[in-house]
Amino acid sequence: MQTEEAWLTTPRLGLRRFRPGDSDFLVALYADSDVTRYLGGTKDASQTAAMLEERILGYYDDHPGLGIWMTVERTTGERVGFHLLNHIQGEDIIQVGFTLARRYWGRGYATEMARAVLRYGFVDLELPRIVGIAHLGNGASQNVLGKIWLRRNGERAFPHPAYTAAGPMAWFEVGREEWLAIGGTGTARGLYV
Numbered sequence: 001m002q003t004e005e006a007w008l009t010t011p012r013l014g015l016r017r018f019r020p021g022d023s024d025f026l027v028a029l030y031a032d033s034d035v036t037r038y039l040g041g042t043k044d045a046s047q048t049a050a051m052l053e054e055r056i057l058g059y060y061d062d063h064p065g066l067g068i069w070m071t072v073e074r075t076t077g078e079r080v081g082f083h084l085l086n087h088i089q090g091e092d093i094i095q096v097g098f099t100l101a102r103r104y105w106g107r108g109y110a111t112e113m114a115r116a117v118l119r120y121g122f123v124d125l126e127l128p129r130i131v132g133i134a135h136l137g138n139g140a141s142q143n144v145l146g147k148i149w150l151r152r153n154g155e156r157a158f159p160h161p162a163y164t165a166a167g168p169m170a171w172f173e174v175g176r177e178e179w180l181a182i183g184g185t186g187t188a189r190g191l192y193v
C-alpha cells in the first residue's frame with residue numbers, strides 16, 4: 001500500500017477503503033476454513049463478491065465514517081485482513097471487529113489496529129458506545145476485545161441470518177465515558193501509539 005492511502009495508521013499498519021480490485025484478497029480469505037471457523041464457514045467467490053459489493057463498498061457512502069476497511073502492513077504493502085466499525089447486521093448497534101489472513105495471526109496486529117479504530121470511534125466520531133461480538137468458542141477474538149478495553153457482559157443472539165447459526169454470542173461493550181475514564185486513549189500508558 002502507498003501509505004498516503006491510509007486514513008488511519010498505527011506503527012505497523014494502515015487502514016484504507018476496500019476497492020473492487022480487492023476481491024482476490026477477500027475470496028482467498030473467505031476460502032480459508034481456519035479463518036472462517038467462527039464466521040459461519042467458508043464463502044465461495046459469488047458470496048464474497050456480494051459481500052464486497054453490499055456490505056463493504058455500498059456501505060461507505062450510506063454510513064459516513066463507518067465501514068469495513070482493508071488492513072495493510074506499512075513496511076511491505078501487504079494486505080493482511082480487515083478491521084471494521086459498523087452496524088451489527090439488522091441492528092442499530094455499532095461494533096468493532098477484525099479478521100486477518102492466517103499467516104498474520106499472532107503478531108498483535110488485530111489488537112494494534114483495533115485500539116486505533118476504537119479511539120477513532122470515540123474521539124473522532126464521538127460514538128456513545130461500541131460493542132464487540134464473538135462466537136463463544138472464539139478465544140482469540142474475545143481476548144482481543146478484552147485487550148482493547150471492552151467488558152464482557154454476557155451473551156446475545158441476533159435474528160439476522162448472518163448470526164443465527166452462531167446462536168448466542170459473547171457480548172462485549174464499552175461506553176465512551178467509561179473508555180475515556182479507564183485511559184482508553186492510552187497515550188499516557190503508551191497503549192495507543
Ligand SMILES: CC(C)(COP(=O)(O)OP(=O)(O)OC[C@H]1O[C@@H](n2cnc3c(N)ncnc32)[C@H](O)[C@@H]1OP(=O)(O)O)[C@@H](O)C(=O)NCCC(=O)NCCS
Pocket residue numbers: 034035036038039097098099100101104105106107108109110111112133134135138139140141143144
Ligand atoms: C481473531 C484474530 C483477528 C486475532 O488476530 P491476531 O492478530 O492474532 O490477534 P492479536 O495477536 O492481536 O491478539 C490475539 C490474542 O489472543 C490470544 N489467543 C490466540 N489464540 C487464542 C485462543 N485460541 N484462545 C484464547 N486466546 C487466544 C493471543 O495469545 C493474543 O493474546 P496475548 O497478546 O495476550 O497473547 C485472528 O485470529 C483471526 O483473524 N481469526 C479469524 C477471524 C475471526 O475470528 N475474527 C473475529 C470475528 S469476531
